[in-house]
Amino acid sequence: MAEHESLEFGKADFVLLDNVSMEEFMGNLKLRFEKGRIYTYIGEVVVSVNPYRAMNIYGRDTIEQYKGRELYERPPHLFAIADAAYKAMKRRSKDTCIVISGESGAGKTEASKYIMQYIAAITILIKGLKSKG
Numbered sequence: 001m002a003e004h005e006s007l008e009f010g011k012a013d014f015v016l017l018d019n020v021s022m023e024e025f026m027g028n029l030k031l032r033f034e035k036g037r038i039y040t041y042i043g044e045v046v047v048s049v050n051p052y053r054a055m056n057i058y059g060r061d062t063i064e065q066y067k068g069r070e071l072y073e074r075p076p077h078l079f080a081i082a083d084a085a086y087k088a089m090k091r092r093s094k095d096t097c098i099v100i101s102g103e104s105g106a107g108k109t110e111a112s113k114y115i116m117q118y119i120a121a122i123t124i125l126i127k128g129l130k131s132k133g
């Protein structure tokens, strides 16, 4: 069973909750957070909980895992959202955007930096591949 499908980490997507109640929502969020999973989907939206500590989930290895993948192929992550936006932009040849919202200190600025870091990294990787022919 893929890591993100394991119940040990709770439901990776809130749409999979048996009952939609605040209690179940918060219980799932708490369980995932305690297991180091700060991201959870609601469909194509990602809910993020600020860990207020350095997480080893933004490095080159993780970028490679998300590049060119579909949203549900990997555990919930900002990189999956960034990749989906990048692919949509390329497919439609139109600008696209990612809306980030949350209260002050929620992690919006950090999230936008990780998204830009991801886009920059995959652009360099793609250019590198093209120049190699």
Ligand SMILES: Nc1ncnc2c1ncn2[C@@H]1O[C@H](COP(=O)(O)OP(=O)(O)OP(=O)(O)O)[C@@H](O)[C@H]1O
Residues within 6 Å of the ligand: 050, 051, 052, 053, 054, 055, 102, 103, 104, 105, 106, 107, 108, 109, 110, 111
């Ligand atoms: N993904 C993360 N991993 C680790 N720490 C984080 C993460 N996101 C946020 N933080 C921590 O939380 C702090 C506040 O985050 P950030 O500045 O991104 O919030 P914000 O939502 O942009 O706040 P504001 O609306 O007040 O500008 C950061 O300085 C950082 O210490």
